[in-house]
Amino acid sequence: MNFRALNHEDIEVFSEAISAFFLNMTHESAVVRTAYLLDGSSAPLWSDFNGVIDVSGGFRGSITFSAPHGMLSQVLQAIGEREHSVDRCLDVVGEIANMMSGRARRHFGEELAISPPSARLRTLPPSVPRATGVPFAIPLRWRAHEANLVVHLDIRR
Amino acid sequence: MPSLQSFLPGKYRVLVIAVAAFFFVSVGVYTLNYVLLQNVERDARGINAGGKLRGYSQQLAKAVLTLSHESAAGDPIQTSQAQISEAYLAFDLALAEVQAFAAESQDGPALELANKLDRQWQPLRDAAIMLLASATPEQAAVEAAATLSNTRNVRLLQLADDLTREQERLAADRARSMRVLQSGAITVALLMFAFVVVHVARRLSRSDREAEQARRETTDILRTVREGLFLIDRNGTIGTQRSEHLARVFPHPLAPGDNFLVTLAALVTPETMDSARQYIGLLLNERVKPALLADLNPLQRVQLGQAGGSRAKYLSFTFQPVRDGARSGITGMLVAVADVSQEVRLERELADAEERARSEVALLLDVLDKDPADVRRFLDDARAKLDGLNAALRDVTPDARAYLTTVTKVFREVHSIKGEAAALAIGAVAAQAHRFEDELGALRHRRTLTGDDLIPVATGIGHLMQELAKIDAVISRLAAFAQPAADARAQAGATHPGDDAVLQTMQRIQRLALAVASDLDKKVRIETSLPQVGAIPEAVHRLLREGLPQLVRNAVVHGIEAVAERRDAGKQEEGRLRIELARSADGGLELSVTDDGRGIDVHALRRRLTEDGHRPAAEVAAMSDRDVVATLFAPGVSTAASVSEHAGRGMGLDVVGALARETGARLRLASTPRAYTRFTLQWSPA
Numbered sequence: 001m002n003f004r005a006l007n008h009e010d011i012e013v014f015s016e017a018i019s020a021f022f023l024n025m026t027h028e029s030a031v032v033r034t035a036y037l038l039d040g041s042s043a044p045l046w047s048d049f050n051g052v053i054d055v056s057g058g059f060r061g062s063i064t065f066s067a068p069h070g071m072l073s074q075v076l077q078a079i080g081e082r083e084h085s086v087d088r089c090l091d092v093v094g095e096i097a098n099m100m101s102g103r104a105r106r107h108f109g110e111e112l113a114i115s116p117p118s119a120r121l122r123t124l125p126p127s128v129p130r131a132t133g134v135p136f137a138i139p140l141r142w143r144a145h146e147a148n149l150v151v152h153l154d155i156r157r
Numbered sequence: 158m159p160s161l162q163s164f165l166p167g168k169y170r171v172l173v174i175a176v177a178a179f180f181f182v183s184v185g186v187y188t189l190n191y192v193l194l195q196n197v198e199r200d201a202r203g204i205n206a207g208g209k210l211r212g213y214s215q216q217l218a219k220a221v222l223t224l225s226h227e228s229a230a231g232d233p234i235q236t237s238q239a240q241i242s243e244a245y246l247a248f249d250l251a252l253a254e255v256q257a258f259a260a261e262s263q264d265g266p267a268l269e270l271a272n273k274l275d276r277q278w279q280p281l282r283d284a285a286i287m288l289l290a291s292a293t294p295e296q297a298a299v300e301a302a303a304t305l306s307n308t309r310n311v312r313l314l315q316l317a318d319d320l321t322r323e324q325e326r327l328a329a330d331r332a333r334s335m336r337v338l339q340s341g342a343i344t345v346a347l348l349m350f351a352f353v354v355v356h357v358a359r360r361l362s363r364s365d366r367e368a369e370q371a372r373r374e375t376t377d378i379l380r381t382v383r384e385g386l387f388l389i390d391r392n393g394t395i396g397t398q399r400s401e402h403l404a405r406v407f408p409h410p411l412a413p414g415d416n417f418l419v420t421l422a423a424l425v426t427p428e429t430m431d432s433a434r435q436y437i438g439l440l441l442n443e444r445v446k447p448a449l450l451a452d453l454n455p456l457q458r459v460q461l462g463q464a465g466g467s468r469a470k471y472l473s474f475t476f477q478p479v480r481d482g483a484r485s486g487i488t489g490m491l492v493a494v495a496d497v498s499q500e501v502r503l504e505r506e507l508a509d510a511e512e513r514a515r516s517e518v519a520l521l522l523d524v525l526d527k528d529p530a531d532v533r534r535f536l537d538d539a540r541a542k543l544d545g546l547n548a549a550l551r552d553v554t555p556d557a558r559a560y561l562t563t564v565t566k567v568f569r570e571v572h573s574i575k576g577e578a579a580a581l582a583i584g585a586v587a588a589q590a591h592r593f594e595d596e597l598g599a600l601r602h603r604r605t606l607t608g609d610d611l612i613p614v615a616t617g618i619g620h621l622m623q624e625l626a627k628i629d630a631v632i633s634r635l636a637a638f639a640q641p642a643a644d645a646r647a648q649a650g651a652t653h654p655g656d657d658a659v660l661q662t663m664q665r666i667q668r669l670a671l672a673v674a675s676d677l678d679k680k681v682r683i684e685t686s687l688p689q690v691g692a693i694p695e696a697v698h699r700l701l702r703e704g705l706p707q708l709v710r711n712a713v714v715h716g717i718e719a720v721a722e723r724r725d726a727g728k729q730e731e732g733r734l735r736i737e738l739a740r741s742a743d744g745g746l747e748l749s750v751t752d753d754g755r756g757i758d759v760h761a762l763r764r765r766l767t768e769d770g771h772r773p774a775a776e777v778a779a780m781s782d783r784d785v786v787a788t789l790f791a792p793g794v795s796t797a798a799s800v801s802e803h804a805g806r807g808m809g810l811d812v813v814g815a816l817a818r819e820t821g822a823r824l825r826l827a828s829t830p831r832a833y834t835r836f837t838l839q840w841s842p843a
Contacts, residue, residue, distance in 0.1 A: 005620050008613035015609065032608035035615035036551040037622070039544070109470070134619055138612065141555065156506075 003060070003154035006136065010107070011035070011151050014063050015138050017103040018149060021096050022142055026078035030142035038135040038150065045137055045148040048072075049089045050120045051097030053104070054127070057113035058156035061131030063104070064149070065096045071145035086121070094119035108155075175356055179349040186342035193335040200328035203258035207321035209251040210274065211314055217244035217285060218310035224288060225303040228296055238289055245285040252278060255320060264327050270320040277316060281309040385494035387411060388479065391441055391487070393418040406472065406496045408461060417492065424461045440476050441487055447478060458497055471501040516585060521631050523582055528661055532632060534702070535577050539586070539625055542570045543618050550611055550618070560606035565792050567614055568597040569815060572808035574621065576706035580669045589624045593617040594808070601793060659693060662701045663736065666709050670734055673713045680730050681717050686737040690746060696820035697746055697840055701738075704816040707809040708750040708836050709734065716754030716834050726831060728753070744842035751835040757828040759785050766794065786826060790814035813838075 015032050022030035038045070047066035054062045072089040081088060097117030105112055120126075129135070135152035224237035252274060259271040284302040288294050294302075375398070379386065385403030388396035397413040404410070409420055418437070422430045432455035439445050439453070456474035477491040524532055546567050553563045575590035596613050600606060667683045674681040693701075717723075717732030724730060733753045741747050759782045766785065767774045771794055777785070788794050792811040817824040817838055828834040 005623050006616055008616045011612050011616065012609070015612065031555075032612065033555045034550055034553050034608050035612040037547050037615060037619055039547065134622065136612075136615055136619070137551075139608075156502075 003133065003156055005133065006151065006153060006155065010153065010155065011136055011138065013103050013107040014065075014100050014149055014151055015140065017100040018065060018096055018140055018147075021099050022075075026075055026142075028078070028142065030140045030147070033139040033141050033146065035136060035138045038137045038152075045150050046122060046126050047148065048122050049093045050122070050126070051093030051095075051100075051117060052120060052127075053097050053101045053117045054115040054130075055104070055112055055153065056115070058111040059108065059113075059153060061129065061133075061151075061153035062127070063097075063100055063151050063153065064126070065093055065100065065147065066150065067093060067147035068145060071142060071147055074143060074145065090119040090121070111156075172353065172357060172360065175349065175353045179346060179353055182342065182346045182349055186339065186346060189338055189342060190335075193331070193338070196331050197328065197335070199258065199261070200324060200331060203255065203262075203324045204321055204328065206251045206254040206258065207317050207324055210248060210255060210317040210320070213244050213248035213251055214310050214313040214317065217241060217248060217281070218306045220244055221285070221288065221299075221303050221306040224294075225299050228294070228299045234294075235292070238292075241285050242289050245282055248278065249282070258324065259320075262324075262327055264323065267320065267323045267327060270316055270323055274313065274316045274320060277309055277312050281305055281313070383495075385492075387417075387492055388489055389417045389492055390489040392416070393437075396489070403494060406494050408470065421456075425456075425459055426462075429455055429459055437476065437490070440478055440490065443486060458501065469498065469501075470496065471498045473497045517627070517631065520583070520585060520628060521635070523584070524628065524631055524635070527581055527665075529632070530658075531581060531661065531665070532583075532628070535581055535583070536625055536629055536632070538702070539574045539577070540622070542574060543622055543625070546570055547615070547618055550615055553611070555608060557605045557607070560608070560611065561601070563611070564597055564600050564606065564614060567618070568594065568601065568808055569792065569812050571597065571617075571621070573703045573707070573812045573816075576710065576809070576812065577703055579672075579710070580665045580702075580706040582665075582668065582672070583628065585627070586621070586624045589621055593621060658698065659687060659690075659701065659738065662698075662705070663687060663738075666705055666736065669706055670709045670713050673710055674717065674732075677714065678719065679713065679717050679732060680720055681713055681732045681734055684733065684735040686735070686739065688739060690738060690740045693746065694840070696822075697748070700748070700816050700820050700822065700838065704813045704838070705736070705748070705750070707812050709736070711809050711836075712750055712752035712754065712834065716752035716756075718755050722755075726755075741839070746840045747837060749835055749837040751833060753833050756830040756832050756834050757786060757789075757826075758830055762786070762788070769794075786828075789826075790824075 019030050019032075022028060045064070045066050048069040049067050049072055051065040052062055069089060072092050073084045075092055076084050076088055094117055097119065101114050101117050104114060129152055131152045131154040133152070133154050135150050138149040138151070140147050140149060220237050220240035224234050224241065226232075227234045227237055252271075255274065256271045259267040284298075284305050287298055288302050379398065379400040382400045383402055385400055385406040387399035387403060390396070393416045395411050395413055395415050395417050399411065408424065411417065411420060418430075418434065421433065425433070436450065436453055436455055439450055440447060454475065456472075458471055458473055461470045461472060473495045475493045477493070478487040479489045479491050480486065481488055549563050549566060553559050571590050571593050575587050575594065578584075578586035578590060596617055600610055600614070603610065663685045667685065670681060670683050712734050713732075717734065718726065718728070720730045723732065735749075735751045737747075737749045737751075739747050762785055763777050763780075766772045766777045766788060771788065771791075772780075790810045790813070792808055794810075813836070814824060816822075820840070822838040822840050825837040825839070826835070827837070
């Protein structure tokens with residue numbers, strides 16, 4: 001099966017989904033700080049809380065949103081939640097993964113098969129990557145915190 | 158004349174016949190009623206006439222008796238005579254009626270009774286006439302008449318009673334027959350009515366069942382068919398029925414009553430839409446055979462414009478004219494839509510695979526033609542540059558100025574990679590770098606940059622890395638083949654003759670210059686001067702590899718004129734490009750690139766600086782010629798009218814300037830308009 005390299009539009013779908021989440025929920029934008037390739041020497045970006053969607057169909061790979069506990073606590077505070085428990089933080093990254101999933105479906109069309117978005121703790125190791133292409137990291141800043149979007153995706157031509 | 162069968166549609170024929178029969182039966186019943194009522198009336202009259210006979214007989218008997226008494230008493234008899242006259246005439250008439258009724262009824266007893274009445278009546282009638290014959294009839298005649306009247310009157314009364322009873326019996330028989338007939342006729346009419354009702358009900362029921370089955374089958378077909386099907390009228394208005402698959406295939410909802418052509422226009426290019434309108438117009442033309450139009454369908458495979466940059470969708474539309482009947486005109490069209498995206502993608506995948514195979518072969522041939530060490534060094538250098546750029550992206554400070562600096566750095570390095578790739582004739586990398594430059598160029602002209610803008614930079618680096626990886630894969634495969642031979646040589650103690658790296662670099666540069674000149678339809682002769690200069694430091698090697706291609710490309714693109722221009726300027730058609738590498742008296746190295754082209758037009762350069770927005774007009778006016786020329790080494794400044802693979806980015810001399818700084822070279826530029834341009838790089842002795 002032939003896979004094409006990712007275009008910036010393919011990545012922007014996910015970064016825009018995250019930005020939209022922050023803007024809608026907290027009325028404060030999360031801004032993309034930069035974008036770069038995660039080469040073999042880079043440590044995997046796997047933070048306190050991770051929202052993951054695995055894709056298949058004409059696609060192969062995963063999209064991960066990793067955020068530190070401090071950021072998610074402040075998000076919960078911003079949306080009026082008093083409880084900042086682990087479960088609530090997992091809910092937030094799960095919701096972001098869900099939003100990315102919806103946007104991805106609209107962007108990539110019916111061929112994209114998406115597994116149910118999952119929220120995982122740092123203590124759970126990241127799954128073995130299924131994509132063979134180079135993953136892209138997009139750090140996003142919200143207030144003083146930085147989260148990472150990692151798009152590791154092969155797209156069939 | 159058309160027969161009834163052909164006139165009446167099959168399913169209505171029986172119904173019409175049944176209704177007609179019901180109508181005729183109803184008319185028959187009415188007629189029968191009419192006739193029977195006449196009989197009843199006649200019977201009534203007959204019975205009435207029988208009753209009259211009784212009355213007239215009595216009246217006559219009474220008058221005869223009265224006349225007898227009056228005659229005996231000598232009283233006047235005229236009144237009695239008048240009564241006798243009236244009574245016998247009335248009896249005659251009544252008897253005639255009775256006889257006529259009896260004759261009409263053909264009833265034997267009635268006829269016999271009528272005849273008996275007549276026979277009994279005639280003597281009495283004669284006697285009455287005799288009594289009337291004279292104003293003073295004889296007493297004896299009167300007595301005889303009275304006697305006859307007494308006797309006959311009783312018999313006449315009896316006969317009249319018998320006749321009346323007979324007539325009543327006849328009337329009763331007739332009334333019974335009439336009731337039977339009426340009942341029968343009404344029963345027949347009711348049966349026929351019931352038949353009509355049952356038949357109609359069954360017909361309706363069957364029609365309903367057939368309609369329901371047809372509807373169910375149509376629904377099943379429309380639900381199951383793997384094509385989007387719907388009808389449009391001649392104006393393009395969409396009908397009410399459509400297959401379920403249509404919603405999956407067609408990206409916009411098609412509501413009944415919408416205009417298909419209007420909806421389609423929003424999804425395809427205006428040119429395709431114009432062609433589609435013409436094609437549909439031809440299909441609706443009765444005089445054009447649809448078979449002739451099959452190949453003209455512009456919507457046979459059409460790409461739809463999709464919002465959001467999602468994957469391209471290709472649909473195939475076919476149109477089939479629809480007619481109400483075989484002989485009627487075209488009333489609309491059946492439109493079938495199928496999603497052929499997968500088919501198109503597979504075709505493209507196949508074409509891509511073939512193209513990749515071809516390009517890999519081309520790449521293989523390209524690489525085979527080169528010094529493996531050069532290619533390996535290029536790959537290592539390029540990869541190192543891209544890794545460095547990626548690190549710069551990762552660590553960039555999040556502000557617009559730093560973003561712009563990073564983008565400019567990426568641009569410079571990519572331009573350098575492109576130059577080296579072109580010098581090595583590795584077209585795939587050069588082309589990919591050129592596409593990347595397009596994106597970077599657009600970014601550099603933004604007023605302000607944000608972190609989002611670095612996403613295309615990262616993907617561009619990824620694409621270039623992918624191209625490098627392809628070459629790496631080819632080299633690795635070649636190395637795998639060559640390894641046994643190399644091992645054998647090593648074992649045999651053979652030594653590989655060392656290549657003159659500078660000489661090979663110059664050969665590559667010559668090929669690059671000729672290729673660029675050929676692309677631009679220019680003629681150029683390259684002269685190289687490479688005296689024995691001894692060992693060359695790596696820094697100079699690097700500039701030869703990365704900077705010299707930029708200088709040579711710059712000379713061919715901007716310096717050397719086109720053939721016609723040179724001819725007009727009184728120069729030889731063939732431009733001259735001289736590359737010299739020499740060791741100076743103090744032991745340093747000097748590289749110069751000289752072309753006999755149009756030189757640097759400082760006025761034109763000033764104009765470009767202002768027009769392209771690099772500097773404000775006042776600032777440019779205040780700059781010295783030297784400063785103006787120095788801007789050629791700034792990123793983004795170019796005198797080319799448009800961007801091509803070879804020029805227009807304004808990055809070539811920026812790369813050279815940066816390399817000069819990094820390698821510690823002194824860079825000089827000398828030029829005379831319409832005569833020559835020379836770039837010189839000087840390295841002090843180590």
